[in-house]
Amino acid sequence: MKNFREVAAGKKSLKKDYVAVxxxxxxxxxxxxxxxxxxxxxxxxxxxxxxxxxxxxMPNGPHMIIGKDQRGFVRYKGWDPDGNKIxxxxxxxxxxxxxxxxxxxxxxxxxxxxxxxxxxxDVAHACAVMRILDIVEVYxxxxxxxxxxxxxxxxxxxxxxxxxxxLVYVRSIFSF
Amino acid sequence: MYLPERYEFFCPVKINSGNRALExxxxxxxxxxxxxxxxxxxxDVGERGLVGVIIDAFKDSGLAIGVYDGVPSAPxxxxxxxxxxxxxxxxxxxxxxxxxxxxxxxxxxxxxAVSGKPEDIEGCAGENLIKKPLKPLIIVxxxxxxxxxxxxxxxFAGRDYASHFLMPNLAVIDxxxxxxEDAVTTAAAALFALTHAAEAYTCxxxxxxxxxxxxxxxxxxxxxxxxxxxxxxxxxxxxSLANAHAMAGCAFxxxxxxxxxxxxxxxxxxxxxxxxxxxxxLLPRVLEREMSEGGYHxxxxxxxxxxxxxxxxxAADMKARRAVEIIHxxxxxxxxxxxxxxxxxxxxxxxxxxxxxDIAQRAGVNEASFDxxxxxxxxxxxxxxx
Amino acid sequence: xxxxxxxxxxxxxxxxxxxxxxxRIPATLAELTARRPMIVTDKGVVGAGxxxxxxxxxxxxxxxxxxxxxxxxxxxxxxVNSLARLYREKxxxxxxxxxxxxxxxxxxxxxxxxxxxxxxxxxxxxxxxxxRALRPLIAIxxxxxxxxxxxxxxxxxxxxxxxxxxFISNFLLPNxxxxxxxxxxxxxxxxxxxxxxxxxxxxxxxxxxLAKNPLSDAHALAATRLISxxxxxxxxxxxxxxxxxxMASAATLAGIAFGNSMVGMVHTLGxxxxxxxxxxxxxxxxxxxxxxxxxxxxxxxHLTAELLFPMAGAPVYAATPKEERAQTVIALIxxxxxxxxxxxxxxxxxxxxxxxxxxxxxxxxxxxxxxxAETALRDGSISYNPEDLDYDDFLMVMExxxxxxxxxxxxxxxx
Numbered sequence: 001m002k003n004f005r006e007v008a009a010g011k012k013s014l015k016k017d018y019v020a021v022x023x024x025x026x027x028x029x030x031x032x033x034x035x036x037x038x039x040x041x042x043x044x045x046x047x048x049x050x051x052x053x054x055x056x057x058m059p060n061g062p063h064m065i066i067g068k069d070q071r072g073f074v075r076y077k078g079w080d081p082d083g084n085k086i087x088x089x090x091x092x093x094x095x096x097x098x099x100x101x102x103x104x105x106x107x108x109x110x111x112x113x114x115x116x117x118x119x120x121x122d123v124a125h126a127c128a129v130m131r132i133l134d135i136v137e138v139y140x141x142x143x144x145x146x147x148x149x150x151x152x153x154x155x156x157x158x159x160x161x162x163x164x165x166x167l168v169y170v171r172s173i174f175s176f
Numbered sequence: 177m178y179l180p181e182r183y184e185f186f187c188p189v190k191i192n193s194g195n196r197a198l199e200x201x202x203x204x205x206x207x208x209x210x211x212x213x214x215x216x217x218x219x220d221v222g223e224r225g226l227v228g229v230i231i232d233a234f235k236d237s238g239l240a241i242g243v244y245d246g247v248p249s250a251p252x253x254x255x256x257x258x259x260x261x262x263x264x265x266x267x268x269x270x271x272x273x274x275x276x277x278x279x280x281x282x283x284x285x286x287x288x289a290v291s292g293k294p295e296d297i298e299g300c301a302g303e304n305l306i307k308k309p310l311k312p313l314i315i316v317x318x319x320x321x322x323x324x325x326x327x328x329x330x331x332f333a334g335r336d337y338a339s340h341f342l343m344p345n346l347a348v349i350d351x352x353x354x355x356x357e358d359a360v361t362t363a364a365a366a367l368f369a370l371t372h373a374a375e376a377y378t379c380x381x382x383x384x385x386x387x388x389x390x391x392x393x394x395x396x397x398x399x400x401x402x403x404x405x406x407x408x409x410x411x412x413x414x415x416s417l418a419n420a421h422a423m424a425g426c427a428f429x430x431x432x433x434x435x436x437x438x439x440x441x442x443x444x445x446x447x448x449x450x451x452x453x454x455x456x457x458l459l460p461r462v463l464e465r466e467m468s469e470g471g472y473h474x475x476x477x478x479x480x481x482x483x484x485x486x487x488x489x490x491a492a493d494m495k496a497r498r499a500v501e502i503i504h505x506x507x508x509x510x511x512x513x514x515x516x517x518x519x520x521x522x523x524x525x526x527x528x529x530x531x532x533x534d535i536a537q538r539a540g541v542n543e544a545s546f547d548x549x550x551x552x553x554x555x556x557x558x559x560x561x562x
Numbered sequence: 563x564x565x566x567x568x569x570x571x572x573x574x575x576x577x578x579x580x581x582x583x584x585x586r587i588p589a590t591l592a593e594l595t596a597r598r599p600m601i602v603t604d605k606g607v608v609g610a611g612x613x614x615x616x617x618x619x620x621x622x623x624x625x626x627x628x629x630x631x632x633x634x635x636x637x638x639x640x641x642v643n644s645l646a647r648l649y650r651e652k653x654x655x656x657x658x659x660x661x662x663x664x665x666x667x668x669x670x671x672x673x674x675x676x677x678x679x680x681x682x683x684x685x686x687x688x689x690x691x692x693x694r695a696l697r698p699l700i701a702i703x704x705x706x707x708x709x710x711x712x713x714x715x716x717x718x719x720x721x722x723x724x725x726x727x728x729f730i731s732n733f734l735l736p737n738x739x740x741x742x743x744x745x746x747x748x749x750x751x752x753x754x755x756x757x758x759x760x761x762x763x764x765x766x767x768x769x770x771x772l773a774k775n776p777l778s779d780a781h782a783l784a785a786t787r788l789i790s791x792x793x794x795x796x797x798x799x800x801x802x803x804x805x806x807x808x809m810a811s812a813a814t815l816a817g818i819a820f821g822n823s824m825v826g827m828v829h830t831l832g833x834x835x836x837x838x839x840x841x842x843x844x845x846x847x848x849x850x851x852x853x854x855x856x857x858x859x860x861x862x863x864h865l866t867a868e869l870l871f872p873m874a875g876a877p878v879y880a881a882t883p884k885e886e887r888a889q890t891v892i893a894l895i896x897x898x899x900x901x902x903x904x905x906x907x908x909x910x911x912x913x914x915x916x917x918x919x920x921x922x923x924x925x926x927x928x929x930x931x932x933x934x935a936e937t938a939l940r941d942g943s944i945s946y947n948p949e950d951l952d953y954d955d956f957l958m959v960m961e962x963x964x965x966x967x968x969x970x971x972x973x974x975x976x977x
Contacts, residue, residue, distance in 0.1 A: 001258050003222070003246025006266065010235035058203060059238050089688075095236045096199040112945045113773040113824075114568040116200075120688030123728055124940030131939075152950035152977025177787045179808050182580030187573065190732075191777065194568030207732055209693045384788075384811055385577060385818075388780035396565075396776065416565045423777065484871045488880035 015095050020062035020079060022102040023055065025172060027064040027076035029136045032171030034074035037164055040135050043128045044074050053088040053121070053129055054081060057098045088121030090129065104141070107149045108133055139168045178473065183383035186340050187426045189326055193349040193419050198230060201272070201314060202237035204346050208312040210270035214263050216283045217245040217274040226274060226318065229352045242266055247279045252333050256286055256297065263290045270312040273325065273344075274353070276365075280315055280325035284342045285332040287313050301335035306342065315344040317418050319357045322368040322452060323393075323425030343429060347422045354418045356408035359514035360450065360521065366401045366417055367456025367510075369393060369424035374459060374503070375434025376427040377480065378466070378473040389427035394480035396420035401506070405513045435546050436462040438539040439555065446535055447527060456510075457522060460503040461554045462546075467496050469545045474499055527559050569775035573818045574732060575701075575712045579741040579811055581803060584619035587658070587700060590738050591624060594698035596656030598627040600649050602669040603660040605632055607704055610748045616660055616702060619742075627654035637664045638719040642671035642683060649676050656698040659736070660745075662757075663708040663843070666701060670716035670734045673699050683718065687727040694733065701736040704745045706809040707757025707844055709764055709817020711739040728942070741814055743807040751797045752909035754809075755902040756844030758793040761785060761813040762895075763828050763847035763854075768819035770858065770865045771826040771946045781819040787872035788812035794898070797905045826947030828854035831956060831963075834937035839926045841917050848902070849913055852895045853959050854947075855888070856969040860976050861948035863888040870894075913966030931960045950977055 033040040052067040065077040065084050077084060092098040097116040100106040108130060111117050119126045134150045138161075147153040156164075192200055205213060217227055222245030234241055244259060262268070263286070271290070273283035288300050291310040300306050315325050326347045330337040357365075373393035376386050397420045400413040408414075428437075439462075440455030447454070467474050475495035479487045481502045490498050511519030527535075536551035546554075578586050591599060603613060608631045617626065630645045649657075649672060659669035674686050677696035686692055701711035716729040749757070765785040768778050788808045796805040831854075832846035855866050867887035871879040873894050882890050902910040911917040914926040926934075935956035938944070944951065951959070955975065962969050 001244070001262060003219075004242065004244045004262060006240060006242050007231050007234070008240050009238050010231075012236040016236065059206075059236075091689075093203045094196075094199045096196045096233075100196065109772065109945060114194075114566070115570045115773070116568070118689035118730070119728075119942075120691075122725055123942040124726070127940055127942060127944065130945065150950075150977075151948075152975065154977075155975070177784070177791060177808070179788070179804075179811055180580075181807075182583060184576065184578050186576040190570065190572035190574070192568075192570045194566060197568065203690075207690045383579075384784050384815060385781075388777065388784055388815070388818075391784075392776045392780045412565060419565065419776070484868065484876075484879060488871070488876035 012095050015099050016057075016062060019057060019095065019098045019102050023062055023064035024079065026055075026136065026140075027066060028172040029140055029168055030066055030132060031074055031076040032168045033132070033136050033139060035171065036167040037135055037139070037160070040132055043132050044068060046128055047125060051088075051125070052077065052084055052086050053090070053125065054084075054086045055090050055092070056081070057092045057095055088119070088125050088129065090126060091118045091120065092116060093118065104145050104149055109151055136168070139165050178382075178476070180381070180383055183381075183385075185383055185385040185430050187385075187389070187430065188340065188343050188345060189422070189426055190346045191349065191419070191422060192346060194415065195351065197348050197350040198233035198316070198352070201233060201346075201348060202239055204314070205239070205270055205312065208270065208345055210312045211239055212241065212266075212268050213239075213270040213272045213314070214242040214259070214268040215244065215272045215274065216247060216259070216279055216286065217243070218247045218249075218277065218279045219245065221245060221274050221279065221318070224355065226353055226355070229350075230272070230274065230316070242268055247282050249278050251278050251282050253297070255282065256289055257294060259286050260289045260294050270314065272314045272316060274316045275318040276321035276325040281330045281332045283313060283315070284330040285337070287311055287342070297335075300339070301337055303338045306339040308341070310341050313344040314346045314348060316348045316350065316353055317422060319354045319414055319418060320361050320365055321418060321421055322365045323372060323421035323423070323428075324368070326422045326425035328429040340429065349415065349418045349422060351411055351415045354414040356414070359405050359517050360453070362405055362408075362417070363401070363456070363510050363518050364450035364452030365421060366397050366452070367459075368452030369421040370397050371434070371436050371440065371452070371455035371459045372428035373397070373420070373424040374463070374477060375436060376424075376431045378463065378471060378477055379431050379434060381431050382473060383430070386427045386430040389423040391480045393420040393423040393427065394477075395483075396423075398481055398506070402509045402513065405510060434462070435541050435543070435551070438541050439535060439551055442535045442539045443527070443555065446531060446538075447525065449521065449525065453518065453521060456507060457558045458554060460500050460507070461557050463500050463503070465545060465550065465554060467500065472496070478502070522561070525559060527555065532556060532559070566775050569773070571775055571777045571822045572732070573712055573735075573821065575735050576738040577712070577741065577814060578738060579807070579814070581743045581807060583740055584616055584702070584742045584744065587616070587620050587740060588623045590700060590740070591656060591698065594656065594737055596698040598625050598654050599656040599658045599700070600628040600630065600652065600654035601626060601658045601660060602633060602645065602665055602672065603629070603631050604634070604665055607631070607661050607665075612660065612704055612745055612748070615744055616658070628652040633661065633665050633668045635664050636719070637668040638721045639671075639683060640721070642668055642675065642718060646672045646675035656700070658700050658702065660702045660704060662703070662705040663710045666708070666710040667716045667718060669699060669701075670729065671718045673697055673734075674729065684720070684727055687729050689730040691729070692731040692733040696733050699736045701739040702745060703739065703741060703810065703813065705749065705753070705757040706746045706806070706813040707760035709761065709813055709820065711736060712814055712817040713821035715821070739814065741810045743803050743810060746806045746810055747801060747803065749800065751800060752906045753844070754800065755793070755797045755906055755910040756842055756848060757813070758789055758797070758809055758844075759848035759851065759899070759902070760844035761809070761816040762789045762793070763832075763851045764816035764820040764825060765789070765812075766851060766869060767825035767828055767854065768816070768823040769869060770855065770862045770948070771824060772948055773823045773946050774865075775823060778819045778823040781815045782823075783872050785812040785816035785819060786869060788815070790873045794901050794905060797902055824946040825943050826854060827857060827944060827951055827959070829943040830938050830941045830947065830951070831934070831959065833941050833943070834934045835914065835926065838930055838934045838937055840919075841914070841925050845911055845917060848899055849911060849917075849963055852892045853963050853969055855892050855895070856971070857951075857959060857974055858948045859888060859971075860974070866891050914960075914964040915966065926964065928964060931957060931964060934960055949974075
């Protein structure tokens with residue numbers, strides 16, 4: 001038939017790569033924050049040992065998987081959901097929505113308000129993860145961007161903000 | 177606040193509107209348990225690059241789609257048969273129509289066929305003759321959309337259809353699709369929607385749920401129409417208008433059709449004018465006449481037309497009059513805008529007394545204050561610009 | 563008017579409203595090709611004689627397969643499972659849910675199990691885990707408050723595993739909701755006041771929180787207006803049929819508004835007071851609503867100000883200077899609580915200290931406030947609140963709401 005064509009599913013490789021890198025860094029930063037930041041430590045303390053959560057992009061990735069092991073240590077567990085039993089999956093509906101989030105055009109709060117994120121799992125734990133993401137964003141982002149990314153750019157102490165930031169960065173990059 | 181003794185309301189349409197709205201379509205299709213949509217669009221839509229936007233939105237979704245972008249302005253049953261075969265043979269399970277007009281009508285009627293068999297198209301023509309939900313249908317309005325595309329109505333190859341099952345499951349309003357149009361097209365579409373919303377908001381069968389859609393539609397049109405006509409680069413304005421049109425479509429699917437709609441539709445068809453321009457011109461005159469018959473909801477119309485402050489500062493007995501004046505003012509502003517393009521159309525309307533009687537007769541309005549003579553009088557007033 | 567950069571809005575439920583619309587149930591079932599519904603309800607509804615009204619209105623044309631009339635206020639997975647078994651045993655093919663939030667959630671849970679032929683309900687938790695239409699479900703609200711007859715969410719607890727799971731899907735929306743004034747005519751004054759304030763809190767938070775959009779706004783405004791005009795009236799005069807229908811419609815409108823725009827800290831704290839101390843949801847909403855508006859004032863005061871129009875009417879709105887409107891709205895809500903307190907002979911609590919249970923015991927002992935603040939950190943509705951709250955902020959708000967004094971604005975940490 002004239003004017004008809006079938007279009008096969010395409011790819012947005014570049015955008016996915018960017019989001020994957022951001023997620024990789026974010027994942028390691030969460031692991032670092034869990035070790036150095038008191039508030040993040042407290043949030044993780046509320047999760048059961050062995051608890052695993054993921055931030056992922058629908059329909060097929062990338063993923064960021066964070067787990068608390070049986071001894072209570074928080075680990076970034078990579079991007080492959082296979083082999084991980086995920087208790088809480090926070091899914092971004094598509095790669096463009098993820099891009100808005102990771103280019104800081106939309107905060108997690110706005111993404112939630114705009115229904116671009118879906119939570120599969122216990123709501124209480126999802127709240128804790130949202131707060132952890134906020135903490136990490138404040139560490140990683142310059143004030144001018146972080147102020148847009150979180151509702152209340154908190155009055156953190158000099159020590160927490162700067163020493164913490166250095167530690168989170170160093171641990172994220174060198175992964176320990 | 178007015179509340180009817182009894183009412184029913186049904187609007188199956190989900191609205192997704194704004195930045196990257198189209199990229200959410202795969203997720204929505206999944207929620208509707210569909211994975212291979214057939215996109216139906218008019219020739220012009222393809223030529224203006226809008227089909228490309230949809231195709232791009234489906235990248236990374238893992239879904240293959242079918243695209244047909246050749247719907248002519250007057251499609252026939254042969255097209256439905258061809259599209260039916262494609263839909264069936266290639267395993268499609270949902271429809272996406274881009275733009276209003278014939279593409280949306282084609283998709284709605286095609287949906288009757290693919291949800292049953294092609295012969296159903298004849299049996300389902302008429303009022304409420306579709307008995308069960310159809311396949312998922314998504315409408316992606318463009319600026320030229322009037323809201324008719326999301327309504328329960330369809331018109332195809334000389335047949336009229338009306339059923340809530342024809343309404344789409346989803347209307348996706350994306351700024352990339354609400355591209356600039358010329359002033360006449362923009363105004364005609366908005367006045368078409370304004371007429372529906374205003375008539376839904378003031379009709380005797382109104383209810384608070386249809387009102388919510390109508391109220392929002394009127395507000396958005398009043399806040400944006402004149403700006404958009406003056407400056408087509410007003411992207412947010414165009415998005416707002418497209419939203420308003422879709423909402424008006426939802427509202428008027430839940431009330432009886434109004435007098436300005438009926439007269440304007442026939443007038444547009446007989447005089448070869450955009451229906452929306454005819455309806456808009458008739459709207460304030462129809463309201464005036466209803467007002468003189470004691471239609472008290474017209475005072476309430478001032479609220480969405482002018483906002484809290486003007487409504488609150490206008491004396492109770494002046495509210496209805498003020499509402500009608502505001503619509504007259506809007507028409508004046510539109511006439512003046514864009515070098516008077518719209519005003520020239522209105523001035524050039526050559527409607528003979530015979531045609532006028534013909535319109536009044538054919539419109540099938542049958543209400544106490546709107547007999548054929550009453551309708552003819554309104555048409556005459558509108559023609560003479562009174 | 564602001565158009566959000568992105569929003570979604572949907573309410574697919576057919577709404578049938580009026581003084582005598584229960585009689586439309588057989589035709590509505592027939593449209594859905596259902597023949598043998600199971601009625602799901604609770605003891606309160608039965609005790610008020612409402613089941614008889616519904617059964618009589620349905621008449622002989624419909625074969626009622628089963629009546630499950632003991633859904634507790636705090637329903638859970640165990641009850642959902644046992645009622646699903648009953649549904650199957652009796653060969654039912656549809657559900658009529660008559661009641662408030664707990665009944666609606668339970669009916670939605672049953673519907674998932676019987677439609678999906680599932681053993682494990684929790685497999686369908688989260689968003690969009692359901693892929694096809696469920697059995698026909700008709701909702702008949704009896705409280706003029708919760709709005710859950712028009713929301714696509716069901717929250718079901720697993721008391722054994724201490725989990726609270728949310729189920730979100732368009733397929734959870736009832737096919738139709740039948741809003742009949744007879745269903746709320748016998749609601750006692752205190753419950754009328756509390757559920758009415760629940761509906762008001764839905765409308766007000768939907769209008770003032772982060773996920774608002776033009777369509778939910780219009781629903782919220784209409785609901786606010788109907789409630790402001792009718793709540794005190796029906797509390798004083800329970801037999802006022804017109805007023806009851808207005809309140810029932812308002813609850814549905816408010817339900818659609820918050821179902822699409824969500825709610826904020828008033829609900830966050832309200833859920834927590836409910837789960838820690840067992841205070842009825844509506845009572846919590848009534849007490850907390852002014853505090854939520856006060857706390858968020860620096861972020862959304864302009865929106866609160868607009869609510870003066872539907873709350874007080876055009877003349878008061880016009881006569882109040884712009885900068886005083888938001889404060890006037892808060893004062894009006896407090897005055898509503900005071901008037902409802904008087905109209906119910908003191909049964910409508912104005913602050914938590916005076917919330918008493920049936921035996922006259924204090925329901926919210928002051929020493930529980932820290933627990934409440936802690937619990938609030940685990941409630942999802944906080945995402946939609948304009949300003950952030952941590953443990954200290956929740957506690958600060960709760961202390962004020964416990965004593966019944968306005969918030970000390972100096973203590974609000976502004977972001």
